[in-house]
Amino acid sequence: MTYTHVAVLIHWLTAITIIALLGVGKFMVSLDEADTLRFTLTQSHKTFGILVLALSVLRVAWRLSHKAPPHPANAPTWEKRAASLSHLAFYGLIFFLPLSGWAMVSVSSLNIDTLLFNQIEVPHLPLMEWLNITDRATQDAWEHRFHQAHNVSGGILIALIVLHISAALKHHYIDKDDVLTRMKPRYKEPAFIAWVVGSLLVAAGSAFALNQYSQSQQPVLVAGNSSVSLLAVVSGEDTEIQLPESQIDANIQLDDPTASALSASVTTGSATSDNFQVAGSLPDAEWFDSANFPTATFEASAFAAGPEPGSLSVDGVLTIKGQPHDVSFVLAVTEATADSPARARTTFPVDRFELGLGEQSQPNTDYVDSTVLIRVEFELSADG
Ligand code: HEM
Structure with missing residues (x-):
């Protein structure tokens, strides 16, 4: 008896993706937090991690409806038990790892969306309600716990994969049984080829449908070149502070403001x-x-139609020095002309004392005013 083509396909797809996720996961956390590569890799890591979760659901459904081949008859009992136990541990981990990762990003105060292939939003798990998290310290503590769980289970998975590969090789080269070969893709069988081609067609069809769907859902304008600066009054003089390393991601939909999205990250x-x-x-x-x-x-x-035509009222959270602050502003969008792209601009005041800036050396407003203006401007272009 051997594995079905579908079981073989899911096994290898999961194996390759998980090994890549383990490698990329370790590499990305070794990068500096301000490194944009870390952000990009984390976004892809989340996409492929969710795919593993989906494959795991398919795998369990398939496993429940199809019998797996038995252990080799001549294998000692301890070996059969160890194999069953390690397979059970694999089943647990292929769910636990993606779920702990998803939980981690769902409670994170950074509140960064999980977007499958940068297109389809995967909602956060409703853990803030379930765990009754109401303050920032509890939120950070839970994020830390989920990160620990994700990291430790990743370590266990690595050990288990090493054991699993060693066992497969032992069966093949020492015991010379069919344990490894029965999981080998049977490339030449038409049914296998049909499954691969069918799966590719379904994947391509789903990607196309999801892309069409997300385009129909997605706002029209996305952010391009941006500039972020602050205007402070120092010794009675307007003093500009430029923040040249900034990244803005925006989807602005003036017709349907609530469908808009805006996030920014600045290297302090x-x-x-x-x-x-x-x-x-x-x-x-x-x-x-x-x-x-x-x-x-x-x-x-949150977004709403702004006070002027072509403007949006935006509410959100500004996180500076790790502390979140609610802010609101009006974003004005000017249309593209023959020689300049559409632009979005805002200038809004914040209180530097509320943001915890310079409280010790400038505890009053004698030298540096309490009000600081935040100015943001970015180009917009049609999406797709
Ligand atoms: C089988 C699937 C997955 C595997 C094998 C995996 C593996 C890993 C590993 C090994 C790390 C490094 C941990 C460390 O050293 O601190 C990591 C980090 C991370 N994973 Fe996963 N992961 C999976 C799924 C997911 C999913 C589904 C998500 C979210 C939707 C996710 C989100 C994250 C995040 C955000 C980090 C980085 C945390 C940080 O920047 O400090 N992972 N993952």
Whole structure:
């Protein structure tokens, strides 16, 4: 008796994806948090991790409806038991790893969406309600727990994969039984080829349908070149602070504001100013504390039609020095002309004391005003 073509296909698809996820997972967490490659890899990691979860559901459904071949008759009982136990552990881990990863991102205060292939949003698990998380410290503690669980189970999975491969090779080269060969893809059999081609067609068809769906759902304008700066009043003079390393992701839909999306990430260590004294202080612990908080982020949570035509009212969370702050502003969108693309702009005030900026060296407004203006501008282009 051998494995069915579908079981073989799911086995190898899962195996390759999981090994890649383990490698990429370890590599991406070794990168600096401000490194955009870390962000990009994490987004792909989440996509393929969710695919593993989907494959695992298919696998269990298939396994429940199709018998697996028995252990080799001449294998000792301990070996059969060990094999059954390790297979059971694999079944647990192929669910536990993706679910713990999904749980981690669902409670994270960074609140970054999981977008399958950057297109389809996978909603966060409703853990904030289930775990009754109401404050930031509890949220961080849960994120840490899920991360630990994800990391430790990843380690167990690596050990198990090593054991699994060694056992398969032992069966093949020492015991010389059919344990490895019965899981080998039977390339030449028409039924196998039909399953592969069929699966590819279904995958391509689903990708096309999802892409069409997401395009129909998606806002029209996406962000391009951006600039982020702050305007502070220092010794009575307007002083601009530029933040040249910024990344804005936006989908702006003026016709249907609630379908819009906007998030931004700024590298605090890139902050600079023509005022040398200001420029020198910006990375310090009591200002941006760039060493401990290399990025400041903004994540929009709600949109509504703005006060003027072509504008949106945006609510969201500005996270600076790891602390979230609710902010609201109006985003004005100007249409493209023959020689310039459409642009979105906003300028809104924040209170530096509320953001925990310069409270020690500038505890009053004698030298640096409490109000700081945040200015954001980015180009927009039609999506797709
Ligand atoms: C079988 C599937 C998966 C495997 C084998 C896997 C494996 C890993 C590994 C080994 C790491 C590095 C952990 C560390 O050293 O700290 C990692 C990190 C991570 N995983 Fe997964 N993962 C899977 C699925 C998922 C899913 C479905 C998600 C979310 C939807 C996810 C989200 C994350 C995130 C956000 C990190 C990085 C955390 C950080 O930046 O500190 N993973 N994963």
